[in-house]
Amino acid sequence: MPALLPTAHYGTITWLGLVGDRKASLRARPVEALSLGFAGPEGEAHGGLTRPACSRVAALYPEATEIRNTRQLTILSAEELAAIAAEMGLKALDPALVGATMVVSGIPDFTHIPPGARLQGEGGATLTVDMENRPCQVPAREIEADNPGLGARFKAAARDRRGITAWVECEGRHKLGERLRLYVPGQRAWAP
Numbered sequence: 001m002p003a004l005l006p007t008a009h010y011g012t013i014t015w016l017g018l019v020g021d022r023k024a025s026l027r028a029r030p031v032e033a034l035s036l037g038f039a040g041p042e043g044e045a046h047g048g049l050t051r052p053a054c055s056r057v058a059a060l061y062p063e064a065t066e067i068r069n070t071r072q073l074t075i076l077s078a079e080e081l082a083a084i085a086a087e088m089g090l091k092a093l094d095p096a097l098v099g100a101t102m103v104v105s106g107i108p109d110f111t112h113i114p115p116g117a118r119l120q121g122e123g124g125a126t127l128t129v130d131m132e133n134r135p136c137q138v139p140a141r142e143i144e145a146d147n148p149g150l151g152a153r154f155k156a157a158a159r160d161r162r163g164i165t166a167w168v169e170c171e172g173r174h175k176l177g178e179r180l181r182l183y184v185p186g187q188r189a190w191a192p
Contacts, residue, residue, distance in 0.1 A: 002186070004118055011104035011119070013174060014078050015095050019045045019071065023166040024180040027142050033175040036125050040072030041101060047072050050147070056134070068121040069167065071131040073101040075119070076163035077110030087157035088143075088150055097146060098154075099140040100163070102174065107182055111163055125172025127180075128132045130165040 017028030022045040040047030051069040053061035061067060076095060081103060085093035095103045104110065104119075111132055120126040135158035144151025174180075 004116075004183040005186045007182045007184055010075040011077075011107040011110075011180045011182065011186055013102060013178045013180065014105050015100065017096055017100055017102075017172065018043045018175060019101075021045055022099075025142065026097075026138055028096040028099050030096060035173055036127075037171050038168055040069070040158045040159075040168055044072065045099060046074070046099075046101070056131075060171050062124070067110070070128075071165040073127060073165065074099055074163060075102045075104060075110075075166055076100050076125070076131055077161070078103050078105035078109065079108075080110055080161035080163065082159050084154070084157045084161050085127050088147075090147060090150065093143070097142040098158075104152035104180060111161055113164065113182065114184055116185045119166070119180040120170075120183060121172065121174050121180050123172050123178075124170055125168075125174055126170035127166040128169045130167060133162045133165045135159055135162045136174055 016031050016034050018041060020033055020043065030127045034041040036044045039049050048069050053063055053065040053067050053172050061116050081093055081095060083131060113128055113129055115131050117129040137155055140151035140154045143154050
């Protein structure tokens with residue numbers, strides 16, 4: 001019996017990007033397609049099989065402890081990105097400014113799809129959801145550079161809308177306009 005259940009939810013990839021050098025800038029460069037290896041998208045600064053521990057896992061590890069990289073991609077919802085922009089007072093928020101790897105439209109409540117869920121493309125390339133990508137002030141610098149006076153509004157506006165982090169489970173390619181199917185773990189919610 002399959003542990004991951006196909007849903008009737010499909011998303012369409014509306015934007016793809018790569019962060020080339022995170023130390024220099026979080027700003028992503030738009031691309032037409034992503035080549036995905038087990039270490040993540042080729043050319044992505046967040047890629048790699050491992051990474052240093054950060055604030056996301058501070059309760060588990062001292063900073064810089066080498067851990068498995070489950071944060072190879074940042075995926076946002078087009079609908080949630082539009083809601084963030086509206087709350088910030090912007091007509092639109094360029095996904096490049098928030099370091100997005102992918103923007104998907106059509107999957108409701110995207111930021112809260114369960115950890116362990118899968119997004120599978122038409123060619124079989126599959127991404128595993130790690131967790132919600134909590135909003136922080138790092139994107140505020142890029143937003144502020146293009147929209148003076150508005151960068152500080154990002155963190156509050158992105159609460160419950162910042163998307164997810166994910167890692168590559170099955171290698172392949174994703175391209176603009178491609179449909180992704182959502183698979184979710186077949187288990188009840190945790191109820192301790």
